[in-house]
Amino acid sequence: MRTVPVTCAVIFHQGKVLAAQRSEAMDLPGKWEFPGGKVEEGEMPEDCLIREIQEELSIGIRIFGSLKISEYAYSSEKSIRLIPFAATWETGEIQLLEHRQIIWLDQEELFCVDWAAADVPIVHELQQKWVKLVEEIKPKR
Numbered sequence: 255m256r257t258v259p260v261t262c263a264v265i266f267h268q269g270k271v272l273a274a275q276r277s278e279a280m281d282l283p284g285k286w287e288f289p290g291g292k293v294e295e296g297e298m299p300e301d302c303l304i305r306e307i308q309e310e311l312s313i314g315i316r317i318f319g320s321l322k323i324s325e326y327a328y329s330s331e332k333s334i335r336l337i338p339f340a341a342t343w344e345t346g347e348i349q350l351l352e353h354r355q356i357i358w359l360d361q362e363e364l365f366c367v368d369w370a371a372a373d374v375p376i377v378h379e380l381q382q383k384w385v386k387l388v389e390e391i392k393p394k395r
């Protein structure tokens with residue numbers, strides 16, 4: 255079984271992060287995730303993520319950090335390596351081109367949605383590192 259590399263973005267904006275709910279047309283319908291997608295052959299994970307966020311949400315992001323990779327086997331046929339990056343929303347207006355809906359969550363609300371299983375360790379790490387990550391967004395002087 256091949257482990258599929260998938261990138262995802264923890265997008266910070268005005269002190270909250272974006273969670274997106276997968277639609278009926280996607281795998282894991284109804285589950286919440288950090289938007290992103292599969293890394294194509296020869297593609298850098300960061301380039302993949304910028305492309306996927308433009309394709310799915312129609313916005314431009316800036317990557318400023320990373321979180322720990324989460325590997326998860328959904329079944330004997332489906333195993334993913336989820337590669338999370340911390341990012342900020344830089345350009346464009348959000349359009350839901352694939353997802354059912356989005357929600358902006360603050361630190362206390364992180365576990366209020368039903369995350370895809372592979373995302374759960376990332377959400378725990380995000381909760382622990384929240385203050386540090388928010389600090390890193392601030393432009394360095």
Ligand SMILES: Nc1nc2c([nH]c(=O)n2[C@@H]2O[C@H](COP(=O)(O)OP(=O)(O)OP(=O)(O)O)[C@@H](O)[C@H]2O)c(=O)[nH]1
Nearest residue numbers: 260261262281282287288289290291292334370372373
């Ligand atoms: N994008 C994304 N996918 C996730 C997350 N967590 C998680 O288990 N997945 C799984 O990883 C896979 C990524 O597929 P995708 O459908 O988002 O990627 P894609 O747009 O490149 O796929 P496609 O070209 O087959 O349509 C799916 O099986 C999805 O269920 C997450 O946080 N973000």
